Amino acid sequence: MKDIFLLSKLFIKKRLNLLTKEDKMILSSLQEEYGFYKNLKTQTLLKRTHHYSLIDSNAAWRKISKKIDQKSKRVAVFPRKNWIGYAAASIAILCIASFLVFQNVDFGQAPAVSVSQPVIPKGSSKAVLILNNGEKIYLNPESGYTSSNSSSNGKDLVYTESSDTDSVEFNTLAVPRGGQFHIKLSDGSEVWLNSDSKIKYPVQFSKNKPREVKLIYGEAYLAVTSSAENNGNGFQVKTGQQTVKVLGTEFNIKAYPEEPVITTTLVEGKVRLNLQEDTFLLAPSEQLSFNKSTKETQINKVHVYDAISWKKGVFSFKGADLKHIMTVISRWYDVHVIFENRALETIRFTGAFSKEQNLEQLLKTIKETNFINAYEIKERQIIVK
Amino acid sequence: MIELKNKDELDVVFHAYYKALVNYASNFSINLDEREDIVQDIFVYLWKQQLEFPNEAALKAYLYTTVRNRCLNVIKHNKVKSDFQISQNIDPVEDSLFQKQVLEEEITRQLYKIINTLKGRKREIILLSLKGMKGPEIATKLKIEAQTVRAIRTQAYKIIKEKINALGYFLNFVLTYR
Known part of the structure; x- marks a missing residue:
């Protein structure tokens, strides 16, 4: 990459007849190595500079500047609960x-x-919380967050149950590559998200409808509170064409867009899985794999630990x-x-x-x-x- | 060692590369708004992580690589949205394409900087010589003496020479004033 930066400088020097003897030697050897150099057209590159005028870097800096200042003000005020600490x-x-x-x-x-x-560096707790109104909040151990119904220490995000159950506000949590995060939903169900994952869920679950969350992509481990504690309302997780219905249990779903297979692994309890037209029942230690391109499904007995160890x-x-x-x-x-x-x-x-x-x-x-x-x-x- | 620990330093790096990175991202056919978001996020991330770089080239390589990776991610996810070729993996290799695109962007970035440091006649003359015109041709085009063209060009070159050195290693500024 260093060569490329040097080449760019030599290109300009050459156009302006500013090359020194040494420059010329370096240039001829680099030119050989990077064949694409000779196809560069000054005219085209000059035209490209026009695009720069469309980009307002001052406005962008103001935005960033604001975000940075906000961040340094927020301080984590919650006790440290290190869920990756176990292992x-x-x-x-x-x-x-x-x-x-x-x-x-x-x-x-x-x-x-x-x-x-x-x-x-190794990965760490971090995520972007996207509120109902589209506002983005960056969460990491240096910056906590509190709202009327949720709070975060930058590692966990905890929603409290409120009496206002008519609201249908949704939040989305996106965990970047190199990140992980833990959420406790308003019904007490817990979700651990692996790197490069995104989930959407209601801020409050409705009192008389099945609880539903959507794993948009990535990997999540869910520990769901029983329907008995929730007015008999079941819990379901949607992932693409797949819906997992549960009554209170622990399971893992892995659905990365770049992987050909979606896997659902049951750790405890019982889940029912709807996929296309079919329904499957999973017992503990069973894993259902769904191949997105061939549409084939397969249930295997697996070592649960391998599927969920990431959470530990x-x-x-x-x-x-x-x-x-x-x-x-x-x-x-x-x-x-x-x-x-x-x-x-x-x-x-x-x-x-x-x-x-x-x-x-x-x-x-x-x-x-x-x-x-x-x-x-x-x-x-x-x-x- | 480059450490972006105070905001002024981040500011310098930001203004040196923001436009170039946003423009580089257009290689991935992502719209301008989204491209700006991507690059802004990277700078916020850079700040949060307080990453250190052994030199300017490493920082620059990091910036271009990160923009590329995030763009690939965006494309991947957009693809999923449209339910298109889900299992198709985008090959992150294509090294020489990456190098070529970064080279184009770096040259563009420096051209832009140069053009914008010069004013009036100096700017006109340099633009024409960058386009490959010789002194006499420029003189005819601008209807001035060839001698005047030479004189102005010499002054412009002087400014550019300083600028090029500063451009390549603009971070020297960051490093020396500390």
Whole structure:
């Protein structure tokens, strides 16, 4: 990337006949490396500058400035409840029981680990709360938030039940990549949201209708209060074409747009799942997978822990391929993963690692298995070699 | 080491890159409002996270990469909304495309800065020479002496030279005044 910045400067110097001898040498070698340089047209680039006039950076700065000032005023006033703390102690052990023996790896090659700053921090509690009127509130441990019916310490968001049940206000909580969040809804049901997830729910549930929330995308673990405590009202979660109806139970739904399958895993109790025209009943430890493109459904017995460990501060995998593992990692550390050798995507691993460790430690653990030769961290990209 | 710990420093970085980043995002066919939101969010995030960068290039690379990633996310989600090719993964690799687009944007950014530091005749003459016109041609076009063109251009070059150095490493300013 440094080359690109240098090239841009040399381009301008060249147009103005300001190149020094040294510049010329650098330019000719860079030109060779970056073939697209010679296709650049000054005329076109000059035209592009016109677009800049349409962008009002002063107005934008005022907006940002306001947001920043607001943030520093808000102080968290709630007791710390660290729900990822449970498993913080569990240290990464990526024990290998490789199910696939991978042939093409050259074990003789010296492992190269190259790292360039900045250090990528682990994920943390953060989310954007979008109010009924569209106002966005940024939540993180440095900035709490309080309204008439909810409050947040920047890690949890808790709604209180109010007598005003006629209101049909909705809030939406979006957790970015590298984030996680916990919500307690007005009926006492709890929702844990994984990175890159978004959920919409009413601020108050109606007294005489089934309670309903919508997982717009991402992964959520729900612990739902029983219908007996809620005027007999059941609870349902909509996710795309799927509706999960429950009477009081704990379960996990994973529905990332970039993954081909939606999975619903029941931990406790009983759920009924409506999908297209079909209805499925799930028993504890059963997982329903729905393939979005083939529309196939499948119910499997699974180790519940693997499906819900993320909520306990651990990522746990059983025979998962490296591509999937890296996808999960990329969400928590907000990075992009590139496989230089695509064959590596299919190696399978079993093991667990703590979400509390930093990215480098984790990659080292994977590298030490010798199934990958090296990795490189470049800005926010990880290249697996 | 660049640390964006006080607002003035963020201000400098913001004004240096905001327009370029918003314009760069247009490569992803996202509308202007949304692009501005994306870039503004990134600056708020940058502030909140108090990230540190070893040098200006690292900061710049971070900004472009983050804009790209967020745009890809937006496209992904819009796609889902329209229920189109849900399982299709957007390939984040396309490295050389990314580099090419960043190069175009960086050049545009610097051209814009240069053009806007110059005024009147200096600006006219530099614009024409950037377009590839030679001194005499410019003189004919602007109906002035070729000698005058040369003189004005020399002055303009002097300003630009200073500007280019400042542009490439404008953050030197941030670093030295601390």
